[in-house]
Amino acid sequence: MLKVDAKGKMQKEKGGEYELFGLPWYVFAILAVIVLISTMIGTLPSGMIGALSFMIILGTVFNEIGNKLPIVRSYLGGGAIVAIFASAALVYFGIINESTTEIVTNFMKTNGFLDFYIAALITGSILGMSKKLLVDAAIRYLPAIIGGVICALGFVFIAGSLIGYGGKEAMFFISIPIMGGGMGAGAVPLSQIFASNMGQSAEEILSIMVPAVALGNAVAIVCGGVLNKIGKKSPQLSGEGQLLRKFKNDSSALEAESQKDKRLVTIKNLGIGLLMSTTFFSVGTIISKFVPSIHAYAWMIIAVGIIKIAGWLPERLEICCNQWFQFIMTNLTPALLVGIGIAYTDLGEIISAFSLTYLVLVVVTVIGAVIGAGAVGYLVGFFPIESAITAGLCMANMGGTGDVAVLSAANRMELMPFGQISSRIGGAFMMILSSLLLQIFGKGL
Template identity: 55%
Template sequence: MAKSTEGYKGLKLFELPWTVFAIFSAIVLAATYLGVLPQGMAGCFAFMIVIGTILNEVGNRTPIIKDYLGGGAIVVIFGSAALNYFNLIPKLLDAENKVYAMGIKLDLIGNITTFFKPTGAFLDFYIAALICGSILGMNRKLLAKAAARYFPAIFGAIVLSFALAGIAGAVMGFGVIKSVLLIALPIMGGGMGAGAVPLSKIFESSGTMTADEAISTMTPAVAIGNAISIVMAGVFSKVLKGDLNGKGALMKTGDANAQEYEISPEMQKKRDHVNVTNLGKGLFVSCSFFAWGYIVSKFWTMLVPSVSIHAYAWMIISVAVCKVLDIIPEDIEIDCFQWFQFIMKNLTTTLLVGIGICYLELSTVIASFSLTYLVLCLLTCIGAFVGAAFIGKLVGFYPLEAGITAGLCMANMGGTGDVAVLSAADRMELMPFSQISSRIGGSIILIIGSLLLSILGGML
């Protein structure tokens, strides 16, 4: 009988011993470069898992990149885009003469593009799981009780970051609307999977620009904003003293601390008990909420045709209302959370490979990057921190902790960015609050994005 891999202690890739992963990867890559990789979903998934896992590991182990530039996620996106840009992945280069990259008659890029576009089916599938599971997986007290004080701090971060980016954009000749929509908006959106990716779809649905163009322009901003947020968290936590620094406590009164909002051991035990039926129910409920978002969007468009709000936004609002009002049974909430975890842990790198190949044009990225771009990213992050710190102080928070959680944890790259920012600030006990910023705050940005694009999109 073959030995189990459960007790393996060495390097693992895609949660497999690296030797096992290497064998299966060799099979996939051999099929790819012999031109016999299966068509459709099977071949696409196999190739993207191999490439995504390898690039993710490189990013998570490379100094500076792993600490300040988003780690594996950024390397997967840009690495995949580079492989496509330099024609290192088999694809059809000339439809009329049947000219293929490297002479291999396999249009893998075309297959992956069909999988991701034009409907964006896989993106929608991923985002539906992410939104539904992440919101329903939050502690209800954290969502309901903290909202009265915490959300004003988030809005303070959003308003000032947008204002500074817009003013600087006007002064530096980049443009107010362009600075807000293409730099401040994605930086404050909560990373790639829950931020820039759905935002790009919203851009496309509004007719402002294609999703490809939006991703190519926004991705550098997300990466730079993440790096700046981590550095600022470390610096400000050491520089700010006295009444500005709560030394890890968010609220001055002490009547609501992070422990009150943690997931109970009983709930955690239920979450950890996963079975395939739970995953199936989570899939169904997530997709149903997504369909509901489209129903509401249709009726909204009929009633208010001048203001377009994307189905993502309506889904977010609907799920949040159901969570706060305790409408969804607990077991179904757990099912959705488990499905979200399954998708996030197993298919995030796959999604990022698709984004890099199908949506990120390196030529556009290179053309958009400049000193002006860097300054606008820096001012967006400064605005996020100062705006959250100022409003946080008014509602009874310590400014440093408010600026870090409600500000910089809005401007970083989601969950991994939260860990990096709080680690740099030595404030890991504030993780429950940072999750509000990444999950609910990021969702608010999608709603704001829908509204702004319906009003200002034609001015880009």
């Protein structure tokens, strides 16, 4: 049988029958065979039905494999990294047919499954947080982001100069794109900014940036798993998903929120949580229409945060949103990671960028983000591991998809709101910073 642990993860009880996705393994195997036969002969239903069944089957299998492999499980993020990169490899080597790839890609991008998932996580995790923790963490968070950015850009400038790549080239074409918030909200607008200052076409600049973003995302995911392992070996550095140090042993500050997870989960509660999370996402898109310079995710975080701090939402509705978040995270995370691997991870781009010099500079950037965010985060009262993951790695990954992958590898999905602040507000900060740096250092690039 399965039970739910303190973080909402499903765990198999000792002595019970071996299970996959909460089912006896042989029942799951029958379902998997049916879905795979449908995939192979081209009859997988289009839309949500076909995409979800395929992604859940693949995600469950890859997650189980990743969590059993010793080195992968302990140091590389376990099931999360296997689900992403094994799925990407299936596409790259043509093992998945084009129709299935199209079904999953459309479900992730056109039909908005990624937005649906992130909306549930943002709403539920913020409303399930202590109000005091939310206020205190928000005030301290920007310095941690800035610390990560300064170290990432500074480290790569030094490394690029030392190994002959060029300090400015490494900073502008590798480090800034990696720290810029992904592709759509990062590399694409950054290429436009660079083009207007350098006299090159945006397409040419983007072709240089894309491999850095893709490889940086892969390195960030691996680092998420490594930091989780470091946190277990050095518990004084880790809050085990708790960002602020002063709250780790302050049970009174979190008592009300911790009780919410113990309330009875009902079908009605889950339905309310579904409606609330999707409506909050609509709030973000409405505001973004009038202030498009800031992403809808960021506006959603701000709106939910204000409502939480002001106490405008009845406690019962906060409980519903938190239970919906737990339901989505427990049941659909491996499936989402498969979707990220198929729809967002181009293994060809990662392989094409894989030279020793390039890899070194990408790794230096990500490690710089980890060190800077962890050190400054500690100074402002955060646990270094949590600060390095959220303010560091979630700046260095590929936006929303990268946040899910990194936090899953680090086993800290409850930190999604802070990851999204890094990707969205931090990404906007990088555009402003890159414009200023181009004016100062851009000549001669």
